[in-house]
Each structure stands twice: as structure tokens, then as C-alpha cells.
Amino acid sequence: MSELWTEEVFLKAVGGRITGPAIGSIGGISIDSRTLDAGDAFFAIQGPRLDGHDYVEAALAGGAGVAVIGEDHADRFEGASASLVIVPDVLDALRKLGQAARERSTAQIIAITGSVGKTGTKEALRLALSQSGRTHASSASYNNHWGVPLTLARMPADTEYGVFELGMNAPGEIAALVKQVRPHIAVITTVEPVHLEFFGSVEKIADAKAEIIEGIEPGGVLLLNADNAQFSRLADKAGQAGVRIVTFGEKEGTDAHLDRVALHAECSCVSATILGTEVTYKFGAPGRHLVGNSLAVLAVVKLAGADLALAALALAGIEAPKGRGARVRLPAEGGDITVIDESYNANPASMRAALALLSQSEPGFRGRRIAVLGDMRELGPQADDLHRDLAGAVEDANVDILFASGPHMKALYEAVPDLRRGQHAGDSTGLIAAILDEIRPGDVVMIKGSLGSRMGPVVEALRDHFAPVEAAS
Ligand SMILES: Nc1ncnc2c1ncn2[C@@H]1O[C@H](COP(=O)(O)OP(=O)(O)OP(=O)(O)O)[C@@H](O)[C@H]1O
Numbered sequence: 330m331s332e333l334w335t336e337e338v339f340l341k342a343v344g345g346r347i348t349g350p351a352i353g354s355i356g357g358i359s360i361d362s363r364t365l366d367a368g369d370a371f372f373a374i375q376g377p378r379l380d381g382h383d384y385v386e387a388a389l390a391g392g393a394g395v396a397v398i399g400e401d402h403a404d405r406f407e408g409a410s411a412s413l414v415i416v417p418d419v420l421d422a423l424r425k426l427g428q429a430a431r432e433r434s435t436a437q438i439i440a441i442t443g444s445v446g447k448t449g450t451k452e453a454l455r456l457a458l459s460q461s462g463r464t465h466a467s468s469a470s471y472n473n474h475w476g477v478p479l480t481l482a483r484m485p486a487d488t489e490y491g492v493f494e495l496g497m498n499a500p501g502e503i504a505a506l507v508k509q510v511r512p513h514i515a516v517i518t519t520v521e522p523v524h525l526e527f528f529g530s531v532e533k534i535a536d537a538k539a540e541i542i543e544g545i546e547p548g549g550v551l552l553l554n555a556d557n558a559q560f561s562r563l564a565d566k567a568g569q570a571g572v573r574i575v576t577f578g579e580k581e582g583t584d585a586h587l588d589r590v591a592l593h594a595e596c597s598c599v600s601a602t603i604l605g606t607e608v609t610y611k612f613g614a615p616g617r618h619l620v621g622n623s624l625a626v627l628a629v630v631k632l633a634g635a636d637l638a639l640a641a642l643a644l645a646g647i648e649a650p651k652g653r654g655a656r657v658r659l660p661a662e663g664g665d666i667t668v669i670d671e672s673y674n675a676n677p678a679s680m681r682a683a684l685a686l687l688s689q690s691e692p693g694f695r696g697r698r699i700a701v702l703g704d705m706r707e708l709g710p711q712a713d714d715l716h717r718d719l720a721g722a723v724e725d726a727n728v729d730i731l732f733a734s735g736p737h738m739k740a741l742y743e744a745v746p747d748l749r750r751g752q753h754a755g756d757s758t759g760l761i762a763a764i765l766d767e768i769r770p771g772d773v774v775m776i777k778g779s780l781g782s783r784m785g786p787v788v789e790a791l792r793d794h795f796a797p798v799e800a801a802s
């Protein structure tokens with residue numbers, strides 16, 4: 330176990346009172362007893378559904394060196410033989426430890442927000458920067474009020490590059506998170522109508538993303554997507570705050586500029602000029618939207634003083650994650666069936682990106698492009714319109730057959746020409762029989778919807794029906 334925190338520094342940062350034996354050195358920070366490693370410090374965080382205090386015993390039995398618990402739960406652990414730190418507020422204690430991690434760090438710190446593409450950009454940066462030095466990045470999508478302080482608290486003292494994902498559902502959240510992270514380089518991937526229900530307009534979403542400017546370190550940089558409709562709004566705010574802007578995109582004159590791109594079914598080949606340096610690279614996952622994100626990645630690499638050539642080379646190794654564009658090839662007599670699994674989530678921006686991905690795919694002999702789309706949630710009163718608006722993208726993508734589920738998707742289903750319609754059902758499971766009946770060898774099937782629309786079971790049903798031979802990249 331390598332040491333993340335000494336007992337002394339840990340206790341000083343977290344505060345509170347300690348009971349039980351000495352802790353010794355701390356190897357990691359955990360908030361989940363199931364994934365804890367021996368020697369971790371366990372923080373009993375109160376979540377919306379679960380209370381970490383119910384898992385303190387499991388965490389200690391699993392080898393946690395210490396548990397940090399709330400004062401109001403202290404009675405429950407009276408007389409315990411393990412090391413406990415009792416604090417007024419456990420989340421606040423985690424934030425304090427995160428703050429200590431940030432204060433001791435000499436790393437280049439990067440923060441990423443945006444309506445879509447945060448995790449993909451973060452993972453690409455993890456890979457790109459780790460070619461040049463010790464890199465620490467958020468796990469999964471740990472981008473909220475507990476995910477960000479947890480990621481900070483987990484940052485080793487000798488980290489050279491720290492990459493943080495910042496997310497939000499409401500105004501004020503990014504401001505709070507960025508003040509903890511204090512990035513030298515901040516990225517706003519893009520601003521789109523996501524969670525529109527909570528914000529009312531895309532401009533208000535842009536303003537909430539712009540809160541990231543408030544936490545950028547003096548002399549720091551903000552990367553902005555010049556192709557995004559909200560670019561000027563964001564650039565103005567950065568200008569008012571005196572923050573330097575670096576742009577990326579396809580527009581003439583961007584600092585990280587896309588010169589040429591060849592979009593393939595399973596990757597993209599890109600030529601770009603990154604702050605004056607020409608680079609040619611392969612990006613290992615397909616889609617024009619990811620190419621845009623990759624420009625931001627390489628601009629960050631250059632701004633952080635890391636090796637651009639090694640970073641560009643590493644991007645060939647990127648793979649689309651499960652549920653976010655990963656491809657599964659299913660064997661069928663007469664030609665494999667390709668499933669593009671986008672079941673993890675959906676909003677108008679990622680829906681368009683996924684339809685573009687489907688259009689780039691190459692169906693086999695007599696194969697067709699089939700889209701299976703479930704409702705995009707949290708879009709508020711404009712939901713039906715935003716669904717209907719995708720009809721053009723369905724047309725552009727040369728979708729041969731559209732299957733749609735959910736009440737909002739009905740609006741899209743009715744907006745596409747008759748001959749493209751497969752079936753509409755109230756929920757995703759209602760489509761499965763018709764899809765299995767329709768599919769034939771050579772087809773490419775793209776499946777996407779909000780997590781709550783449960784499109785994953787459609788992917789599973791196809792897998793079960795056709796038993797996969799290999800997971801294609
Ligand atoms: N620039 C982009 N434009 C449109 N779609 C994108 C863009 N970047 C990524 N996507 C798509 O959006 C989906 C979500 O990507 P990713 O997980 O990286 O986003 P995120 O911002 O981390 O989302 P979350 O808020 O769920 O954490 C994926 O299907 C991805 O392909």
C-alpha cells in the first residue's frame with residue numbers, strides 16, 4: 330500500500346475528535362464499503378438513498394484503517410475498538426481533506442465541464458497526459474458535491490497532472506466545485522439543451538457552465554468550443570473576468586483547429602493544428618463529436634507543457650465505453666449484426682451525435698441502418714418539440730427503420746416518413762419482439778435513450794438472441 334496521507338496530516342485536515350487506536354498511514358479514501366481496499370479511510374457519507382453510517386462496520390471489517398463518522402451518529406459506535414474520527418459533518422470533512430490535497434499539490438490542474446463529453450474528454454486526457462507524467466483523474470462520472478471532493482482527497486501528493494470532471498443540475502453547483510478544484514486550465518466542452526427542465530433556456534445553462542470561470546487560478550486559461558452556439562456568451566464572460574481564452578473547433582482561426590478529418594465506422598483519422606503545431610493522429614472511437622473533444626484534449630496537453638506527440642499517439646488507444654457508443658458484433662448467418670450501444674443516456678446533442686455515428690456505419694450486404702430510440706428525459710415543456718426536431722437528423726443519417734419507445738418519442742415517430750417507421754411502443758420492452766422479428770444479417774442497430782428509458786434491456790435482448798462473438802472496438 331502506498332501512502333496517500335500520513336495520520337498526522339489526515340487528522341489535521343479532517344478535524345474532529347479521534348477515538349480508538351492509532352491509524353497509521355492511509356492508502357486511499359473510500360465512501361463505499363464494497364470497493365474499499367485495506368488501509369483506506371472510510372467516510373460515512375449520507376446519500377439520498379443510503380447512509381454510509383450503516384456500512385461503517387462492513388468497512389472496518391473489510392480493512393478500513395479508520396472511519397470518519399458524524400457526531401449525530403457517534404452513540405451507535407460507542408465502545409468500538411476501531412479507529413474513528415467523529416466530525417460535525419462528514420461531507421464537510423471530506424471537502425476539507427480535498428482542500429488539503431489541493432493545497433499540497435504542485436500538479437497542473439485541469440477541470441472539465443459541459444453538457445456532454447465531460448467523461449470522454451476526461452478519460453482521453455487521462456490517457457494523453459499519463460504519457461508525460463503521473464496523472465490523477467476522477468473515477469467514472471464523479472462530478473458532483475461528493476464526487477469532486479472525493480477525487481481531490483484521493484489525489485496523491487506527487488501527482489503531476491490532475492483531471493477533474495465537474496457536473497451540475499442547478500445554478501451555483503459549478504461555482505462551488507470549481508472553488509475546490511482551482512484549475513489552471515478549464516474546459517467547457519459544449520453547451521446544449523440538457524436538463525432543460527431545471528433551467529428553462531440554453532442561455533441559462535451556459536451561464537451556469539460559465540461559473541467555472543470564477544474558480545480558475547490567476548493566469549489560468551479557459552478552453553472554449555468555437556463551434557458552439559453559446560460561444561460568444563461564454564467568451565464575453567471570460568473576457569469580463571480577465572481570463573485568457575483558447576478556442577478549439579472547426580471555425581477559421583481557432584487555436585486548436587481541425588484541418589482534416591476522415592470519419593470511419595470504428596475510428597477517426599485527424600489532422601489538426603494545436604496552438605501552432607501540426608499533428609496527425611487516430612482517435613480510437615468513432616464520431617465527429619469526439620473529434621471535436623480531442624482538439625480540446627490536445628490543446629490542454631500543450632498548455633500543460635506535456636508531450637503533444639506522445640499524447641496524439643496515445644489517442645489511438647481510446648475505446649468507446651459500454652453504453653456510450655461501444656459496438657457489439659453479433660453473429661448471424663449471411664453477415665454479422667452490429668449493435669451500437671448508446672443506452673447509457675441521451676439528450677438532443679448526444680442523440681444527434683449518435684445518429685451521425687449510425688450514418689457513418691457500413692451495413693453489410695442487404696443490411697440496413699436501424700435506430701431504436703427511447704425518450705430523452707428532463708427536457709421540460711419543450712420535450713415533444715425537441716424530440717420531433719430530430720426528424721431531420723434521422724433523415725440525414727439515412728436511417729432505414731426507426732423503432733421508438735416512450736411518450737415523447739411518439740412525436741418523432743410520427744414526424745418521420747411512413748416508410749421509415751418500424752414500431753412505436755409505450756416502453757422499451759414493448760419493442761423487443763418487433764425488433765427481433767425485423768433484424769436481418771448485415772444490419773447496424775443503434776440503441777439510445779435516457780437511462781430512465783431503459784434501453785439497456787433492448788441491447789441485452791439482442792445479445793441473448795444472437796450470442797456475441799466478439800466485442801468490436
Ligand atoms: N461534443 C459532443 N457533442 C455531442 N455529443 C457528445 C459530445 N461529446 C460526447 N458526446 C456523447 O455524449 C454522451 C455522453 O458522453 P460523456 O459520458 O463523455 O458525457 P458527460 O458529460 O460525462 O455525461 P454525464 O453528465 O452523464 O456525466 C456519449 O454518448 C458521447 O458520445
Ligand SMILES: [Mg+2]
Pocket residue numbers: 447448449469470472494
Ligand atoms: Mg460524465
